[in-house]
Amino acid sequence: MKSLRKPIYATAAYNTVSLGTGRKEFHPKKPRPGIEHYIEEAGRGALAQINDTANIDEGVIANFMAPRFNRQGNLPALMPLIDAKLEYKPLVSVEGACGSGGLALTTATKSILSGMADTVLAVGVEVQNTVKAIYGADILGGAGHYASQRKSGHAYFFPSKFSDRAGAAYEKFGYDKVREAMARWYERAVLNARECPKAQEHHNSTEDLFATGMTRPNGKTFCDHINVYDCSKVSDGASAVVFASEEGLSKLGVDKKDTVELIGFGQVVADISKDPEDQTKLTTSARAAKAAMEMAGITPKDIGMLEVHDCFTIGGILSLEAIGICGSGEAFDFVREGGTAPAGAMPTNLSGGLVGYGHYTGGTGVRQAADIVMQFTGKPDGQKLVQDANKPYGLMVSMGGNDRTVVSCVFKKVR
Amino acid sequence: MDLDARLENVAVLGAAGKMGSGIALLLAQEMAKQKIASGGDRSYVLTLMDVDQSALTGLMSYLRAQLTKLGEKSTIALRADYADRADLVENGDIINAFVEEALSFCRPTTSLDAIKGANLVFEAIIEDKNIKLDVLKKIDALCPDAYYLTNTSSIPIGVIDKGVPLNGRIIGYHFYNPPAVQKLLELISPEGVKPELVETGVELAKKLRKKVFLANDIAGFIGNGHFMRDILHATSEVKKLAQEAGEAEAAYMMNRVSQEFMIRPMGIFQLIDYVGIDVCRFIMNVMTEHIEGETLSDDLLNRMAEAGVMGGQHADGSQKDGFLKYERGRPAGIYDLTKGGYVMFADGDWAAALDSKLGSLPDGHAPWRALLMDPKKDEKLEVYFGNLAKSGALGSNLAKAYLVRSREIGEKLVSDGVANSVDDVNGVMMNGFYHLYGPINKHVDLMVDAVR
Structure with missing residues (x-):
């Protein structure tokens, strides 16, 4: 088992608004900020929390499909738009579908571990409202295997992949139980998002969220086993976090109390051309989380909060089992009984997660890390503080595709 | 084939x-x-x-x-x-x-x-x-x-x-x-x-x-057979109200009565504008030509057309000004033939004065849009019509008379053999004109005595 050769800290977290349907200021026919705006806002929001951009050694930018959504490639060269002092520094982009953000975290970490950098700015961004959802589904479909899966796939390619998972869960564990758990997940996501002014569902004022979440799936208009409330929405947004070594922190003038320590990570990739062995299990996520916890030297019992990749409600629920919070088939009751609520046994996705906060795909992994930094440094930007002194650990899972490219990180509160 | x-x-x-x-x-x-x-x-x-x-x-x-x-x-x-x-x-x-x-x-x-x-x-x-x-x-x-x-x-x-x-x-x-x-x-x-x-x-x-x-096959068929005669009822009421209130003011009142007191998707004069004043006149002429013993013609529509006010729609589907002036697709003023121009609802307090003359909407009123998808629509309408029948406000009385006339028109379409059944008349008005209720309905029984 590899271990970290020196302490790694994350600090200076910043999230933009997650813009899309649901936000009052969103109008599909009116002009909106472009990808540059989000990169700049998130990057500057992070850099405002350190002394001088000149002290940033490297930069990494996570994104999934800017070449199609925004007709823009060569993203590293967009980073100097944040601050001219980033120009001529080693900047790099990473892509692993919706797991891109997680790759930015491990890439930054590895640079510091290698000794090539003491400080790295990690930014994650996606601006997806440039096309209608039906065409966006094509673009996001790139997270699956185009050659072997797209032609036979559904119009809503990814929703249908997780619809298949939900269908398998209905069959194995019973429709009512699974359906109710998914509706409760939706309800909880929106309730948490209401607390966060920048969340996409912040303005959602639906009275009976559970009833909405229980809407019966209709394969003629959408997918056979999930409804639209089971899905994260189309989002524009970006997040940024600065990673640093001990030396890096002093260079940046950042106090340790404003940081969290990254104490373990797992980066695991499965073959894109293969279908899941068991539709009710996220086996790649399980490997990533296991590796991260082993490196961190903790078990699921030590975890105080989770950030999981609920691109679909069923995915969020199954990830509880993948991480080991619940045994096989037990996550449905755990969620139905409020286990993931801020006051529950395992507070999860406190700013709303992908369903509630929004899912700017390539940027989401960075947003998850940013939320953990905010949670453990007591600067929560809306999310409820849930810290338990006996469980000073936060675990996140950033997942690309149908459980293919996965990063899991364990962060520890710095005392 | x-x-x-x-x-x-x-x-x-x-x-x-x-x-x-x-x-x-x-x-x-x-x-x-x-x-x-x-x-x-x-x-x-x-x-x-x-x-x-x-x-x-x-x-x-x-x-x-x-x-x-x-x-x-x-x-x-x-x-x-x-x-x-x-x-x-x-x-x-x-x-x-x-x-x-x-x-x-x-x-x-x-x-x-x-x-x-x-x-x-x-x-x-x-x-x-x-x-x-x-x-x-x-x-x-x-x-x-x-x-x-x-x-x-x-x-x-x-x-x-x-x-x-x-x-x-x-x-x-x-x-x-x-x-x-x-x-x-x-x-x-x-x-x-x-x-x-x-x-x-x-x-x-x-x-x-x-x-x-x-x-x-009788000119006007069901839809226009009802609609054209409905227009004539509204304009005859305008004529009576105009003696005291002024013509534009009377049209304002009937438009409001037909939309709000009767819970229809739009007022009668807005609907005429939607179809086009000239189109309505044309249909009336054709019906007059082919239906023996009935002349469908209206002085108010004719005078509007002479003044060059036509309604209808622009090529992009947006509403042209007609009886009403539209701002962002919504009525904002009404044409006054004596002034040769529009008087705006927001200018002065004339509109509010007419509203208070019509009186408040009976209890149980809900806007058309709110009831459209309401599964309890029929129950709510029953309560509302019950209250409408009892209300003595001017707006309620005009609505009652309109509902009674609307039913007569519908019944005559059946007795004249234009429609094969009451259901067909109601079906056309509900599906083609988006009325929440057909013209031939039991609620009108409550209105008949009040009107007489």
Whole structure:
């Protein structure tokens, strides 16, 4: 088992608004900020929390499909738009579908571990409202295997992949139980998002969220086993976090109390051309989380909060089992009984997660890390503080595709 | 020849007009579906004839945009339809292929000769009997076996049938505006019609996902038969109210009574503007010409037309000013013939004074939009109408009289044989005019005594 050769800290977290349907200021026919705006806002929001951009050694930018959504490639060269002092520094982009953000975290970490950098700015961004959802589904479909899966796939390619998972869960564990758990997940996501002014569902004022979440799936208009409330929405947004070594922190003038320590990570990739062995299990996520916890030297019992990749409600629920919070088939009751609520046994996705906060795909992994930094440094930007002194650990899972490219990180509160 | 075979060669006359373009879109969609289902074995032609060349260019852009929207909405089904096409992978590929497939058989033309060989001919040209007869005569020489479906909203179909003559090969096929959206279709059978044609019309309506109501061949049919007489009731009330309040003020009041007190989607004068003041006058003239013993004509409408105020819609579908002035699609003022211009609702307190004269809405009132999708709509209407019957406010009294008259009009459509049943009258008004309740309903019993 590899271990970290020196302490790694994350600090200076910043999230933009997650813009899309649901936000009052969103109008599909009116002009909106472009990808540059989000990169700049998130990057500057992070850099405002350190002394001088000149002290940033490297930069990494996570994104999934800017070449199609925004007709823009060569993203590293967009980073100097944040601050001219980033120009001529080693900047790099990473892509692993919706797991891109997680790759930015491990890439930054590895640079510091290698000794090539003491400080790295990690930014994650996606601006997806440039096309209608039906065409966006094509673009996001790139997270699956185009050659072997797209032609036979559904119009809503990814929703249908997780619809298949939900269908398998209905069959194995019973429709009512699974359906109710998914509706409760939706309800909880929106309730948490209401607390966060920048969340996409912040303005959602639906009275009976559970009833909405229980809407019966209709394969003629959408997918056979999930409804639209089971899905994260189309989002524009970006997040940024600065990673640093001990030396890096002093260079940046950042106090340790404003940081969290990254104490373990797992980066695991499965073959894109293969279908899941068991539709009710996220086996790649399980490997990533296991590796991260082993490196961190903790078990699921030590975890105080989770950030999981609920691109679909069923995915969020199954990830509880993948991480080991619940045994096989037990996550449905755990969620139905409020286990993931801020006051529950395992507070999860406190700013709303992908369903509630929004899912700017390539940027989401960075947003998850940013939320953990905010949670453990007591600067929560809306999310409820849930810290338990006996469980000073936060675990996140950033997942690309149908459980293919996965990063899991364990962060520890710095005392 | 069955419907599927007839759909291989179809023509729309007046295709670039408001009604024609909607009909063209519905047909292009249906024919494209059949073409895809046939696996490309059958060939299709949709001839789109209009006298206006530039409007035909606009029509093609309209069809492209609307077919694209349709493709985007039905991608799930289209992916299944195109499952065998290995070259079509992404949704974008599939939607494009569908749009191109449909447009590939649309032939815009200004030439009547291009219609030669059509099996189904949809007629949506100007509402003028002589022009219709002249055009159909020429086409019938080119397509001697075609079935004709005319969109006339007022001219008796028998008059056209005999005038050409078509020997029973024509039915009234009256779409509501806009045809692509409105669910209602009035199918009018003239005397001596070929029964297969009526069957074909009913079958086609189903394919186009329309709700068909069969009407008999008496000018105005059901929809306009009711609507035109409804207008005349409103204008006669305006005349009475005007003596005290002024004409524009009276029209304001009747518009408000017909919309809010009667819980209809729009006030009567807004509806006249929507259809067009000149169009309403024209339909009344045609009905007067063909219905013995009844003159449908209105002095107020005539004076508005003389003043050049016409209503109707702009090419983009937005509302032109008519009785009312529209701002962002909503009524904001009313035309005052004595001033030769609009008085705005927001200028001064005249509108508020008229509102208080009408009195408050009876208890249990809810706006039309709120009730439209309400599963308890009928119960709520029952409570509201009960309170309306008891209310002595001016607005309530005008609404009661209007409801009583509206029912009389509906009942007369049945007794005159225009409609076959009360349900057909109610069905047309509810599906074509989006009324929440049919004109012939039990609530009116409560109003009758109060009105007398």
